[in-house]
Amino acid sequence: xxxxxxxxxxxxxxxxxxxxxxxxxxxxxxxxxxxxxxxxxxxxxxxxxxxxxxxxxxxxxxxxxxxxxxxxxxxxxxxxxxxxxxxxxxxxxxxxxxxxxxxxxxxxxxxxxxxxxxxxxxxxxxxxxxxxxxxxxxxxxxxxxxxxxxxxxxxxxxxxxxxxxxxxxxxxxxxxxxxxxxxxxxxxxxxxxxxxxxxxxxxxxxxxxxxxxxxxxxxxxxxxxxxxxxxxxxxxxxxxxxxxxxxxxxxxxxxxxxxxxxxxxx
Amino acid sequence: xxxxxxxxxxxxxxxxxxxxxxxxxxxxxxxxxxxxxxxxxxxxxxxxxxxxxxxxxxxxxxxxxxxxxxxxxxxxxxxxxxxxxxxxxxxxxxxxxxxxxxxxxxxxxxxxxxxxxxxxxxxxxxxxxxxxxxxxxxxxxxxxxxxxxxxxxxxxxxxxxxxxxxxxxxxxxxxx
Numbered sequence: 001x002x003x004x005x006x007x008x009x010x011x012x013x014x015x016x017x018x019x020x021x022x023x024x025x026x027x028x029x030x031x032x033x034x035x036x037x038x039x040x041x042x043x044x045x046x047x048x049x050x051x052x053x054x055x056x057x058x059x060x061x062x063x064x065x066x067x068x069x070x071x072x073x074x075x076x077x078x079x080x081x082x083x084x085x086x087x088x089x090x091x092x093x094x095x096x097x098x099x100x101x102x103x104x105x106x107x108x109x110x111x112x113x114x115x116x117x118x119x120x121x122x123x124x125x126x127x128x129x130x131x132x133x134x135x136x137x138x139x140x141x142x143x144x145x146x147x148x149x150x151x152x153x154x155x156x157x158x159x160x161x162x163x164x165x166x167x168x169x170x171x172x173x174x175x176x177x178x179x180x181x182x183x184x185x186x187x188x189x190x191x192x193x194x195x196x197x198x199x200x201x202x203x204x205x206x207x208x209x210x211x212x213x214x215x216x217x218x219x220x221x222x223x224x225x226x227x228x229x230x231x232x233x234x235x236x237x238x239x240x241x242x243x244x245x246x247x248x249x250x251x252x253x254x255x256x257x258x259x260x261x262x263x264x265x266x
Numbered sequence: 267x268x269x270x271x272x273x274x275x276x277x278x279x280x281x282x283x284x285x286x287x288x289x290x291x292x293x294x295x296x297x298x299x300x301x302x303x304x305x306x307x308x309x310x311x312x313x314x315x316x317x318x319x320x321x322x323x324x325x326x327x328x329x330x331x332x333x334x335x336x337x338x339x340x341x342x343x344x345x346x347x348x349x350x351x352x353x354x355x356x357x358x359x360x361x362x363x364x365x366x367x368x369x370x371x372x373x374x375x376x377x378x379x380x381x382x383x384x385x386x387x388x389x390x391x392x393x394x395x396x397x398x399x400x401x402x403x404x405x406x407x408x409x410x411x412x413x414x415x416x417x418x419x420x421x422x423x424x425x426x427x428x429x430x431x432x433x434x435x436x437x438x439x440x441x442x
Contacts, residue, residue, distance in 0.1 A: 004282050004328065011282055011328060033283075033326070040324045041305040044285050053283065057329055098394025100319050100372070101306055 002058075013055045017162060020059040026140040027158025030054050034076060035106040037097075038113055038121075054160075061108070061162060072165040075108030079124070082107065087172030088191035088261075092127040092204075095176060095186060108161040111135060111151070115208035118243035123186050125152060125210030127174065129202035130191035133166035149202070152209045169193035173264035175257040177245075187244045188253055190233075192261035199265060201258060206239040206250060213237065216258055226262035233258040267331045271296065272340030282328035287311045289327050290337065298338035298367040302396075309395030312368035313337050319372045338367045341374065345421045350374050352420035353412035354405070361399035368395050373409045382413025 001023065002013040011033075014020040024030055031050035033039050034057075042048035062076035064085075071086065080102040082093035096102050096110075111128070113121040128135075128148045136145045137159040148164065176189035188205035190213075199220045201213040215236050219229035239250035267278045271294060280289045287304070290296040290313070302310035304323045311322040314336040342348040347355065350373050360366045369392060376382045376391045388409045397405060411417050 006281060009281070009283070013328075033329075036326055036329060037306055037321075037324050040285060040326060043283055043326075044288075044304050044323060050283075055328065097306070098309075099391055100309070100312060100321055100394050101324070103318060104320060104324060 008049075009051060009053065011053045011055055013057070014059045016060050020054065020056060020061065021138040021143070021160065021162070023054055024138060024158075024160040027160065030158065032056065032108075032112070032160060034109040035078065035104045037101055037105040038109055056108075062106075069168045070165055071168065072163050073107055074163050075106060075111075075161040077107045078103055079105045079107070079110065082124070086131075086168055088130055088174035088193060089124065089127040089172070091174045092123050092189065092191060095178070095189065096123045107164060111148070111161050111164070112159075113209075119185050119187075120205050120208060120242070122152075122209055123189065123204055126189055126191040126202040126204040127172075128164060128166070129210055129212050130172070130193040130200045131166040131169060132193070132195050132197060132200055133164050135164045136162045138162060149210075149212045152211075167196060169195045171265050173261045175260040175264075177253055177257070185244055188239075188250050188257065190254070190257040190261050192258075192265050194265050199262070201233075201261065203233075203237065203254060203257075205245075206237045206254060211237060213258065220262065226259045226266070229262060230255040230259035267327050269327075269330060269332075270334045272336060278327060280327055283326045285323050286313070286315075286325040286327060286330055286335075287322035290322060290335075296337055296339055300364055300367060302364065307394075307396070308365070309368040309372065309392075310365050312371045312395070314371055314375055317375065317378070319375045336371070336374075338370055341370065347420050347422065348374065349415070349417045350377060350409070350412045353408040353417040355420050355422060356417065357404050357408035357411060359401060359404040359408035361397075361401050365395060365397045365399075369397070369405055369409075373412065376409070377413045382409050385410055388413075 001019045004011040012023040014023050029052050031053045033053050033055045056076050061074045063074045065072050079093050079096045110122050110124040133148045134145050135148050135151045139159040171194040174191045177187045190203050192201045201217050202210050204210045213233050216229050216233040219232050233255045239247045241247050269276050280293050287299055290299050299313050299322045300310035302308035306321050306324045312319050313322045315333050342351050388406050
């Protein structure tokens with residue numbers, strides 16, 4: 001492992017996943033530097049003054065591998081590499097920012113993205129929840145694997161994401177509202193997949209991180225038609241106003257997008 | 267840390283987490299990458315890192331250690347523009363010019379990768395670049411023309427007045 005020390009800053013740059021886990025420890029006081037597209041902004045504007053940085057670019061955590069029906073994606077895999085992934089992940093990846101940022105931003109960063117000051121973040125989270133993906137992470141208490149939605153609910157507990165894996169779904173679909181401008185921030189996006197455990201649905205843009213639409217899923221499982229199931233998408237979900245859209249707009253739009261996804265999944 | 271910038275090896279003393287944009291502009295005096303939004307949203311700082319367009323504001327010096335960088339200073343000279351630069355000149359694709367460096371570098375990478383003739387492809391490739399003069403029509407026309415080889419060799423020497431002939435030597439970071 002390469003270590004760079006200056007007066008106020010130590011940078012650890014592990015050369016294997018094992019070294020990265022060891023250097024992360026329980027994560028206390030560690031700033032994880034993945035692709036840099038989130039962290040660099042905080043550094044440049046002096047909102048973050050780290051003392052210990054863990055740079056993952058040489059940690060061997062990048063890459064996609066498939067065994068039988070299971071796909072495993074390393075945390076340092078770039079969003080650009082996921083543009084051709086199975087639906088709904090591929091479409092979600094293509095919707096992130098622009099070509100240059102996608103070549104830099106990583107899967108791990110997208111999962112750990114704190115909510116933006118003016119808009120939600122984490123475009124891949126919804127697709128991963130819909131796919132029933134499991135995330136493997138390290139930190140206090142050792143390594144752990146859990147569903148993506150549970151990982152996201154834990155909030156600020158320091159975890160080092162190692163990889164994400166999921167079974168190839170029978171079908172996947174997504175629908176989103178985009179700001180009509182060159183730069184694409186996601187206002188609202190719905191991902192769906194037909195998996196071994198039934199139809200799964202998730203939304204980005206209705207909470208600080210992506211959430212599962214459990215009530216609508218249950219309606220589908222109970223035999224509801226797409227429109228009827230979509231009408232229940234707002235149960236358990238409370239969108240907020242932000243710089244991109246009002247809560248009202250999101251409430252009007254979420255059922256429309258859910259209905260589109262359910263129709264595409266038929 | 268070490269970078270090769272426009273073919274010249276440079277030893278850098280900036281702290282390792284300094285943005286490449288800051289390093290280029292402040293330590294090396296290479297000012298074609300512009301500090302626009304400094305949060306990855308505008309594209310004005312885009313440079314080529316090992317041939318790929320990247321945001322200099324989102325790249326830490328440590329992450330680029332050992333890389334080859336290209337900026338506008340490493341494209342053509344005022345008397346011998348690259349086809350992309352010549353196309354931007356002849357199509358009036360620059361207005362205030364603040365975004366132009368980023369557009370030039372992203373377009374150069376696109377064309378070097380064999381793309382750029384299809385309008386939709388150009389728009390997708392340049393979607394991270396914002397032109398507040400809204401000169402997008404001319405910019406896209408310039409890129410597709412350059413990609414198709416539909417461009418005359420051009421010089422901006424005359425536009426540069428008395429400085430013309432010596433201008434290349436005066437640009438910090440240019441290999442000349």
